[in-house]
Structure formats: C-alpha cells, structure tokens
Amino acid sequence: MILQLIAEKPSYGYEIIKSIQERLGGSYAPSPGVVYPMLTMLEEMGHATVVSEGARKLYTITEEGSMSLAENKAIVDAIFARIDRVRGEQTSEGAQQIERAVANFRMALRMRTGKLTTEQVHAITDIIDAAAKQIERLV
Template sequence: MRNQYHHECFRGFRGGDDFRGWREHLQQRFGAGAGDFGRGRHGGRGGPRGFGGPLGGRMFGSGDLRYVILQLISEKPSHGYEIIKLIQERLGGTYAPSPGVVYPMLTMLEEMGHITGTSEGARKQYAITDEGAKALAENKEMVDALFARIDHLRQEYARQRPQQIERAVENLRMALRMKMGSLTTEQIHAVTDIIDNAAKQIERIG
C-alpha cells in the first residue's frame, strides 16, 4: 500500500520542474499554501535575477527547496524550525520559508525515504538517509549552483543594506517575536502605530 501511495504521489518528482501533480497532492493534504515555494515569511516574491525574496522575483523554483532542505539536513540533523532559521541565515535575513511550505516538504522527503524523523518531545528531528545522500550526490552540480546563487543573493543584499540598519531591523524583529503572543488588542494597535509612524518618517528622509 505504501509503495503504491509513494508512486502515485511522487511519480513526477524526479522530472525536474514538472511538479504540478505533486503540488496539487500537497495542497489537498496540507492546505492551499503547501507546495508554493515563491512566498516566505516576508510575504514577497522578489529577489535579484529572478531568484527571489523581498528584492523582486521568485525565491525558489519548484524543485529547489527540496534540495536546499536536504543539503542542510545532510550538514546537521535538524527539526523544522531550525531549518527555517538556517535558510533565513543563509539568505542574510532576506527570506524565510513559511512553516506551511517547509513541514509538508519534510513529510514528503521522509515518505520518499530521503530523510528519517525522530520525535524529541513536541519536535521531530530529521536526519538524512543513504537514499537522500544518493539523491544529493546525483544532483551535486545543481545543488552546488543553487547554494552559490544563495550566497550571491546574501552578498548582494548585504551590499544594499548598511550594517547598522540591518542590526536595527533585526532588533525590531526580535522584539516583535518576543511580544507577539502576549499582546492585547490595544497593544497590537499601539505597536502597529509605532511601526507605521516609523515607516512614514523614513519615507520623509532625504
């Protein structure tokens, strides 16, 4: 039964960018956002030269994120949130894939036998399997090129944003993450006003 399920779900997976049937399966199983690799937490589709993120373009092609996640897990067994943070760090904070994209992909990779998951409390840690390592080896040239593009994007973004501004933006993100779950409606409005006013002041500079 599992082999038949595996075949039906992933029969087009090895065919490069033709992922329509597989994406539809993920969307039926996990919801409308699953399988959409162009959007991340920052909500944009940008990125120089069509690669993606909030700078203009598409972040990942249909098959790219699979290999990004697989390569990161091969370097260090990780759980889903760690993978999201690792991708964000590799891209210099410009983009982080949403959990609605990453977790269905992890489930798919596990069902393909490319990774194995071990429950650790409420989390599940993933490690690469021999089959996953083989898939990376067979596609090494493509994976190397993909991570070279990621490095290029991070460097290009770093040139465009002064370090002091990057630090200030990260401080804002951290403050929001720490407060987000405990804010009342009134406090949410207050935080929104602060951010909106700051944006207006920045727009007036120059």
C-alpha cells in the same frame, strides 16, 4: 536545499527555517507551511528519517537521500551559489538603505491605528502600486 541542510546536520524544522534565513542574511525565512510539508515529502520518499522527541521531530538524511543529493549535486551547488550571490548583493550599502526604507514603510503601515476607510485603503494601495511601477522601470 532542505535535504542538503539535514545532510550537514540533523535538524528540527525550526532549525531548518532559521538556517535558510541565516544563509540569506535575514532577508527571507521560509514559512512553516513550506518547510514542514517538504520534510514530510522527504520522509515519504525515503530520503530522511524522523525521530520524535516530544512535540519536536529531528530529521536525518538516509543513505537513499545521500545518493539523491549526490545525483543532484550540480543543482544543489547552483542553488547555494545563487543564495551566496544574493546575500552578497544584499550586504551592499545600497541594499541596506533599501531594507531600512522597507522596514520604515512596514512600520508606518503597522502604526496606522483604527479601521481604515475604503478610501484610505484605495489611497494606500495606489501609493504602493505607483512606487512598485517606478521601481520596475529602474531595473
């Protein structure tokens, strides 16, 4: 996927992260700990070149990378089709309501000030585990 993105447009690591996040409708962004090692691997394999611009590195696909991408076109197309399908599912009203509820849940956890007692930690994890089990049963 990353090789396809730099084939479309030479990019910096941060731009690749943002591009993936945008393609998934903002629901997921890969961590730098996933993207940058992959970029290094692509460079070591000869599939990408790097031009340093200060602290930033611009990644560009090589001819070898283009050939590899062409050889794996079916796989890459399947990945992007799945991303498009997931994004389409997430734009439904039900998915938006779920995302809002998850954001509300995260905010409630963040707003919890002070150190939690062991009992509070256990109570919170029990609530989360119980909710996860109920959701699993729905699917």
